[in-house]
Amino acid sequence: MAVEFSKESKAHFEEILTRYPKKRAAIMPTLWLAQKDFGYLSHEVLAYVAELIEESPAFVASVASFYTMYYKKPMGRHHVQVCTNLSCALVGSDNIVNCIKEKLGIGLGETTPDGKFSLDEVECLASCGTGPMMQIDDDYWEGLTTEKTLEILEKLAAG
Amino acid sequence: MSEKILLRHEDVANLRELDVYVSDGGYATALRVLKEREPEDIIEEVKASGLRGRGGAGFPTGMKWGFLPKDNPLRYLCVNADESEPGTFKDRQILEHNPHLLLESMVLAAYAIKCHKAYIYIRGEFAQGAKILEEAVREAVAGGHLGEDIYGTGFDLDVVVHRGAGAYICGEETGLIESLEGKRAYPRVKPPFPAVYGVFGAPTIVNNVETLCCVRPILERGAQWFKTIGPEKSPGPKLYCVSGHVERPGVYELPMGTNLRELIYDHCGGIPGGKKLKAVIPGGSSVPIFTADEIDVNMDFDSIAAAGSLLGSCGTIVMNEDTCMVRALRIIARFYRHESCGQCTPCREGTGWLERLMIGLEDGGANDRDVDLLMQVADNMMGNTVCVLADAAAMPTKSFVTKFRSEFEEHLQHGGCPQRSAEAMRASAHA
Ligand SMILES: Cc1cc2nc3c(=O)[nH]c(=O)nc-3n(C[C@H](O)[C@H](O)[C@H](O)COP(=O)(O)O)c2cc1C
Ligand code: SF4
Ligand code: FES
Numbered sequence: 001m002a003v004e005f006s007k008e009s010k011a012h013f014e015e016i017l018t019r020y021p022k023k024r025a026a027i028m029p030t031l032w033l034a035q036k037d038f039g040y041l042s043h044e045v046l047a048y049v050a051e052l053i054e055e056s057p058a059f060v061a062s063v064a065s066f067y068t069m070y071y072k073k074p075m076g077r078h079h080v081q082v083c084t085n086l087s088c089a090l091v092g093s094d095n096i097v098n099c100i101k102e103k104l105g106i107g108l109g110e111t112t113p114d115g116k117f118s119l120d121e122v123e124c125l126a127s128c129g130t131g132p133m134m135q136i137d138d139d140y141w142e143g144l145t146t147e148k149t150l151e152i153l154e155k156l157a158a159g
Numbered sequence: 160m161s162e163k164i165l166l167r168h169e170d171v172a173n174l175r176e177l178d179v180y181v182s183d184g185g186y187a188t189a190l191r192v193l194k195e196r197e198p199e200d201i202i203e204e205v206k207a208s209g210l211r212g213r214g215g216a217g218f219p220t221g222m223k224w225g226f227l228p229k230d231n232p233l234r235y236l237c238v239n240a241d242e243s244e245p246g247t248f249k250d251r252q253i254l255e256h257n258p259h260l261l262l263e264s265m266v267l268a269a270y271a272i273k274c275h276k277a278y279i280y281i282r283g284e285f286a287q288g289a290k291i292l293e294e295a296v297r298e299a300v301a302g303g304h305l306g307e308d309i310y311g312t313g314f315d316l317d318v319v320v321h322r323g324a325g326a327y328i329c330g331e332e333t334g335l336i337e338s339l340e341g342k343r344a345y346p347r348v349k350p351p352f353p354a355v356y357g358v359f360g361a362p363t364i365v366n367n368v369e370t371l372c373c374v375r376p377i378l379e380r381g382a383q384w385f386k387t388i389g390p391e392k393s394p395g396p397k398l399y400c401v402s403g404h405v406e407r408p409g410v411y412e413l414p415m416g417t418n419l420r421e422l423i424y425d426h427c428g429g430i431p432g433g434k435k436l437k438a439v440i441p442g443g444s445s446v447p448i449f450t451a452d453e454i455d456v457n458m459d460f461d462s463i464a465a466a467g468s469l470l471g472s473c474g475t476i477v478m479n480e481d482t483c484m485v486r487a488l489r490i491i492a493r494f495y496r497h498e499s500c501g502q503c504t505p506c507r508e509g510t511g512w513l514e515r516l517m518i519g520l521e522d523g524g525a526n527d528r529d530v531d532l533l534m535q536v537a538d539n540m541m542g543n544t545v546c547v548l549a550d551a552a553a554m555p556t557k558s559f560v561t562k563f564r565s566e567f568e569e570h571l572q573h574g575g576c577p578q579r580s581a582e583a584m585r586a587s588a589h590a
Contacts, residue, residue: 019319019321020319020341020359021359022340022341022359024340024341024342025339025340025341025359026341027341028321028322028323028324028338028341029321029322031324032322032324053341062343063341063342063343066326066343066344067283067323067324067325067326068324068325068326069283069284069323069324069325070324070325084490085245085444085490085494086245086246086403086440086444086476086487086490086491087245087246087402087403087474087476089486089487089490090402090403090404090476090478090482090487091403091404122284123243123245123327123494123497123498124243124244124245124246124247124444124494125284126242126243126247126248126250126251126282126284126285127248127251128245128246128247128248128400128402128403128408128474128476129248129400129401129402129408129409129410130408131402135284138286138287139287140287
């Protein structure tokens with residue numbers, strides 16, 4: 001079946017178009033919308049966005065590939081991203097990464113076999129004064145200890 | 160300066176909500192200025208205040224606004240809310256807790272530069288911040304503070320929140336503009352500067368969140384008041400982000416020109432666990448490092464530059480005596496390699512070299528000449544590229560190697576890190 005936005009997302013897309021004087025500028029918000037609806041940006045999804053925006057699929061794919069937050073492959077239900085930049089490293093982000101790897105039994109860039117969690121390290125998330133920290137989906141978790149980290153993961157695993 | 164201007168939300172609960180903001184005097188300045196003053200007069204007042212950009216370069220804000228060509232009525236205001244410089248976490252405070260201060264300041268700035276469309280470019284990771292801003296925009300439109308015919312003055316301002324999607328280079332103002340146009344964020348060759356040729360081909364002003372948030376206070380209390388805070392050549396309140404090995408990390412609002420030693424020892428309570436200070440990066444990971452002996456410096460654009468570093472984004476990263484400088488620089492090198500947009504050969508290749516050399520030094524496998532090679536690679540990256548990200552990778556490299564050379568040599572001789580730096584960092588975290 002060809003990919004298509006829900007009626008609600010179509011209306012949202014029409015509203016996005018009104019924000020910019022040029023259609024092409026709607027690419028980023030439309031990719032966000034597509035990622036929300038379809039989970040990740042497959043070739044079909046990119047082609048669909050290209051059609052909506054009236055740009056070539058190759059152009060849309062090249063834009064999507066530039067930005068790390070657009071998923072090019074299926075991801076776990078929860079995306080765990082630990083900041084390992086300098087300020088967080090100084091206060092022990094290595095511990096947090098190791099504790100999560102052990103708990104989930106996966107390495108960086110991997111997804112658990114049950115599809116619940118994907119794990120990555122990320123660059124500074126502007127939370128340096130409350131490190132170590134991680135982002136899970138849209139939420140920041142700050143001032144982490146290994147105990148707190150495990151508790152958060154367990155809660156999500158149960159949910 | 161005990162009264163908080165930019166971090167007023169720390170003194171007033173729920174300032175994020177429109178009715179609280181309004182009952183605290185919010186939007187009164189916008190109302191008064193739109194009804195009573197001329198745009199040119201606002202630009203003059205901002206010029207007179209001496210306000211300089213808080214995004215990194217310290218460029219005089221009023222002067223930038225004055226560069227807009229007079230003949231083109233179409234122009235845009237872009238707020239740089241990409242905050243991605245490692246060690247920097249100040250704009251996020253305002254976005255999440257005091258969004259109306261930004262919106263009111265945007266109304267004032269847009270009125271001054273006669274602009275009717277503004278974009279807030281917010282980094283993709285700030286999903287919460289984007290939600291809060293969008294809600295604040297809706298509230299402000301409903302309350303008549305934004306949108307069409309604001310306060311019945313005939314002045315319109317439409318504000319759009321535009322989310323990035325994870326790329327440090329979108330913080331560079333022309334990368335931001337390209338990204339906003341729906342492209343890869345490849346920085347543009349300058350000139351022309353955005354004030355002449357910006358987003359969608361129109362004259363554009365790009366300002367940092369904190370810079371803009373100084374505009375309402377300046378127009379509320381006057382340029383003269385602003386100038387009484389901090390040094391004459393870079394006045395005003397300033398947000399200092401302090402992280403790493405201090406007792407009380409956080410964002411501090413203090414006068415521009417606050418002494419770095421006082422910031423670390425008085426405001427942040429010094430180094431935990433009775434440890435000694437080793438080094439401080441004063442302005443985000445892109446700027447040269449200070450050793451413990453170099454911290455008697457005032458934190459304003461000119462004083463820090465005179466001392467050999469940069470105020471940058473004011474991300475102050477504090478490192479105690481246990482910190483391995485090779486490890487620290489390796490993390491910095493990884494960041495710039497990851498974030499180079501790849502347009503310019505010296506930057507694309509150079510950042511890759513820097514990281515590989517640093518991995519060799521920390522993990523073993525480096526050659527005798529590699530410390531010199533680090534310096535050479537860094538030298539060759541400077542001043543040759545479309546934007547200054549290449550310099551931002553080269554500057555810390557040169558200063559780390561110059562100031563901590565013996566530690567780098569030690570790693571060479573040892574064939575890797577002599578003290579398993581990761582262990583030391585972990586231990587100090589729990590000290
Ligand atoms: C690589 C790079 C990254 C930057 N990142 C940011 C950023 O995240 N936020 C910001 O406000 N300015 C950033 N800047 C500075 C902007 O290019 C620009 O100078 C600033 O937005 C101008 O606003 P101001 O005059 O109010 O400081 C960056 C510059 C470079 C070269
Ligand atoms: S200096 Fe680096 S980041 Fe800047 S434009 Fe060139 S390649 Fe891109
Ligand atoms: S270094 Fe981790 S949030 Fe900034």
